[in-house]
Amino acid sequence: MQYLEGTNPPQRQAITTTEGPLLVLAGAGTGKTRVLISRIAHILTQNLAELDEVLAVTFTNKAAREMQERLEAELESSVKGMWMGTFHSLSGRILREHAQLVGLDKDFDIVDPDGQASVMRDILLAHGIDEKQYTPKQMVGLLSAWKDNSWLPEEVPAEEAMKLGGHGHSVYRSYQERLKQLNACDFGDMMLLTLKIFKENPEILQQYQQQFKYILVDEYQDTNGVQYLWLRLLAMGHKNICVVGDDDQSIYGWRGAQVGNILAFEEHFEGAQTIRLEQNYRCTGNILHAANAVISHNEQRHAKELWTDSGQGVPVEVHQRWDDVDEVRGLMVTVINHHLKMGGSLKDIAVLVRSASQTRVLEAELRKAKIPHRLVKILAFHDRKEVKDAIAYLKLVTRPRDDLSFERVINLPKRGIGDSTLKQLKQISQTRNMPVFDAAVVAVNENLVNTKAKKALYEFTQLVNGWRSDIPNGSYDQLMEMILDESGYVDMLYEDKAKEGEEKMKERIDNVKELLRELTDVTQENLLDYFENLALDSDTIDLLGIPQDEVSIMTVHASKGLEFPMVFLPGFEDGLFPHQRSIDDELGTGVEEERRLAYVAMTRAKKKLIISHTSSRKLYGNWISCEPSRFFLELPEKGVRYYKEGRGSEINYIKEGHNPTGRTELKRKGPRKMGEAAPQTQLSDAQVDALNKGPMIGVSADGMSTGTKVMHEKLGTGRILGVEGFPPNRKFIVDFDEHGEKKMLESMANLQKI
DNA sequence: ACATTTCTTTCTACC
DNA sequence: AAAGAAATGT
Numbered sequence: 001m002q003y004l005e006g007t008n009p010p011q012r013q014a015i016t017t018t019e020g021p022l023l024v025l026a027g028a029g030t031g032k033t034r035v036l037i038s039r040i041a042h043i044l045t046q047n048l049a050e051l052d053e054v055l056a057v058t059f060t061n062k063a064a065r066e067m068q069e070r071l072e073a074e075l076e077s078s079v080k081g082m083w084m085g086t087f088h089s090l091s092g093r094i095l096r097e098h099a100q101l102v103g104l105d106k107d108f109d110i111v112d113p114d115g116q117a118s119v120m121r122d123i124l125l126a127h128g129i130d131e132k133q134y135t136p137k138q139m140v141g142l143l144s145a146w147k148d149n150s151w152l153p154e155e156v157p158a159e160e161a162m163k164l165g166g167h168g169h170s171v172y173r174s175y176q177e178r179l180k181q182l183n184a185c186d187f188g189d190m191m192l193l194t195l196k197i198f199k200e201n202p203e204i205l206q207q208y209q210q211q212f213k214y215i216l217v218d219e220y221q222d223t224n225g226v227q228y229l230w231l232r233l234l235a236m237g238h239k240n241i242c243v244v245g246d247d248d249q250s251i252y253g254w255r256g257a258q259v260g261n262i263l264a265f266e267e268h269f270e271g272a273q274t275i276r277l278e279q280n281y282r283c284t285g286n287i288l289h290a291a292n293a294v295i296s297h298n299e300q301r302h303a304k305e306l307w308t309d310s311g312q313g314v315p316v317e318v319h320q321r322w323d324d325v326d327e328v329r330g331l332m333v334t335v336i337n338h339h340l341k342m343g344g345s346l347k348d349i350a351v352l353v354r355s356a357s358q359t360r361v362l363e364a365e366l367r368k369a370k371i372p373h374r375l376v377k378i379l380a381f382h383d384r385k386e387v388k389d390a391i392a393y394l395k396l397v398t399r400p401r402d403d404l405s406f407e408r409v410i411n412l413p414k415r416g417i418g419d420s421t422l423k424q425l426k427q428i429s430q431t432r433n434m435p436v437f438d439a440a441v442v443a444v445n446e447n448l449v450n451t452k453a454k455k456a457l458y459e460f461t462q463l464v465n466g467w468r469s470d471i472p473n474g475s476y477d478q479l480m481e482m483i484l485d486e487s488g489y490v491d492m493l494y495e496d497k498a499k500e501g502e503e504k505m506k507e508r509i510d511n512v513k514e515l516l517r518e519l520t521d522v523t524q525e526n527l528l529d530y531f532e533n534l535a536l537d538s539d540t541i542d543l544l545g546i547p548q549d550e551v552s553i554m555t556v557h558a559s560k561g562l563e564f565p566m567v568f569l570p571g572f573e574d575g576l577f578p579h580q581r582s583i584d585d586e587l588g589t590g591v592e593e594e595r596r597l598a599y600v601a602m603t604r605a606k607k608k609l610i611i612s613h614t615s616s617r618k619l620y621g622n623w624i625s626c627e628p629s630r631f632f633l634e635l636p637e638k639g640v641r642y643y644k645e646g647r648g649s650e651i652n653y654i655k656e657g658h659n660p661t662g663r664t665e666l667k668r669k670g671p672r673k674m675g676e677a678a679p680q681t682q683l684s685d686a687q688v689d690a691l692n693k694g695p696m697i698g699v700s701a702d703g704m705s706t707g708t709k710v711m712h713e714k715l716g717t718g719r720i721l722g723v724e725g726f727p728p729n730r731k732f733i734v735d736f737d738e739h740g741e742k743k744m745l746e747s748m749a750n751l752q753k754i
Numbered sequence: 755a756c757a758t759t760t761c762t763t764t765c766t767a768c769c
Numbered sequence: 770a771a772a773g774a775a776a777t778g779t
Contacts, residue, residue, distance in 0.1 A: 360770090360771095618770080620770075620771095621770040621771080622770095
């Protein structure tokens, strides 16, 4: 049995224990993917199940693809027919099959967050809710959280329904109604509506329960409420559910993930067995030791300690740099060039950032230093404006009910259809219960809009009808090309050159061309799948040519499951990592999740881990001073070296400026008190201006100074303890009567003087 | 309705 | 700093 070769005893056990519920607690780099693949190979080669009787759930499409490839290599045969994919893609498959049961057509569309916000904007308007007080995004966020918890409109608990001014409940219903009208659903619905079908139609559920003899789930620590219930129902048939995960790597709490699912698996599934994989095959001893030390500060976790027998390796490095530019130029570029000189390769290297905003400086400086690099998954190809515009045209032509796409392209390029005309069209569409496109035809025929708009609408509808009659037998690239040409969209891109600059224009044109290339594979048969993938698969970035030798730049979240010989972790500063939003989190679980995130980040490194923090960095265009991340205080004494360099200096990499006293300098006496203002290291022009105009720190013209009593919408009354920075980016430190000390940005907090 | 200017806001993380 | 919204002028 080939698939057992080279496995350790617990791995072997996890592969061959096929019957009954099984929890595999698999730490970072313990060979969990290997186990999953071998387990499926075992099930199939032992003839325990047919291909379509195996359900394998992964967290990303990329993971699904990788698993499929490796499995096929292992079995030397195709595994087509197996149910392998993400929760959303698998659930979507079931939902399409039974869409009528929840009022959707089989070819329903999946709206992305932009689309959600757009729908919500109309709903808020119709409900007479002030969209400044409750933004569409906020409202969508609330609904998504409810859906992640598996609450249908009638199931939302009373106290939840009180949130955001108590509007949520009625808004939820209208929002769902509207989506139904559009023949569309959002991400949350893909799980929730399928669950609804299961609950209301036992015979359908039973059919799937019988079909799926073996269920496997990867990254179980990141499942949310609705996903848990979905799995639970499906697993009720044969009860052979194997979940693999690591509570220390749960980093999607903001998307509703409940670590509790993995912590309580044994209670949720009766008779469950647990197997632990604790031998790490990825990192050096020093890296593992450092990561273990950090994560051990979390309260909510299964006790475990990863180990390795592969030697200590070189120390983990911690660098203090002057600012974000110096962090790249002085540190990374130096190290990377040295790595190249020693014969190393760029694809060994990854830079993992906490927030996408860090990539701007990173990219600029690496470009200056002529170091090839690639942003991975930061802005997905299909999220680019010009690509979304083109897709909207294609959707409008092929999907008659797609009002969202109509809205997007009706005045792109400018056709003289403004807000007021659009509003009229929407009105007609609602009262006559027809798509906005049809309303436009009606408006033309019945003279319901002014002459100018009428002419423009007539021409537009003629164009679209023309394209509709040209829907091809072959691939869609030619239709798309015709649309882009005849609509004037491409001309518009060229004309934008003056405004946007030539480089930007070229990039846009290239992206549209790339889209055309992609569409050569799209036909009437797979158009629906194509649209579904657009919504569900954001990994598709590697279509732009062969993988080059270049440094990978990505967010820590995007790095989960990957590994690199050398990893840089810039921006380890309180406020950025851990992020301020998590520090402010009232439940206190935020920092624990950040710590898990740090753990994930550190354990991506196989041989060399370089963490850095800066003294100052730009935020919203203003310099702020930064404190070292609190996570440094949790690093072990051994196996970590500290480096501190001044402004613009380059470290002498070979000689190593090992600074044993660095640690004491780094070590704070304890967390900085909230009221204790961070020292301002450098003033921006705006700040100097602000000073010259009058208001001084703490004695501002608006009377918001230390001692002022203030009122906050949610946190109630309190007193200002201190003020940092300058308008309009001041931060107030407020001692709230009910909630204690909080630090907040002026523009966010909306504090009222009382 | 659109172009231009001015002012706000934004920077967690993503299927 | 850059993108987006709002205000203002034509």
